[in-house]
Amino acid sequence: MKAKSIKEIEQDLNSISDTETIEVNLKQLLLVYKGIEDWRRFFHNPMHYPSIKEVEKYLGNRKTGMYAVMNHIYIKTFDGLLPDDIEERLE
Numbered sequence: 717m718k719a720k721s722i723k724e725i726e727q728d729l730n731s732i733s734d735t736e737t738i739e740v741n742l743k744q745l746l747l748v749y750k751g752i753e754d755w756r757r758f759f760h761n762p763m764h765y766p767s768i769k770e771v772e773k774y775l776g777n778r779k780t781g782m783y784a785v786m787n788h789i790y791i792k793t794f795d796g797l798l799p800d801d802i803e804e805r806l807e
Contacts, residue, residue, distance in 0.1 A: 731805040738802075744793050751785050758782070 758764050758774055765771045776783050
């Protein structure tokens, strides 16, 4: 599976106005920020992943690694955060 480009992701958001807002607490935002920071820290330097085994180790699964972190953020932190109409527009 190929990763989406920034253009593809932005295009998915075309139905969302720049003026629409939601409220998140600082801890929720920082959890997302720290997750992205860790993902960037790993992937910005190819020496961190000299083999596919190192990437697999970093990504992990539902219980360990970055997949577990991102899954937690998506399921636990974002669950119920977006209004139903926004969720529908994103589908």
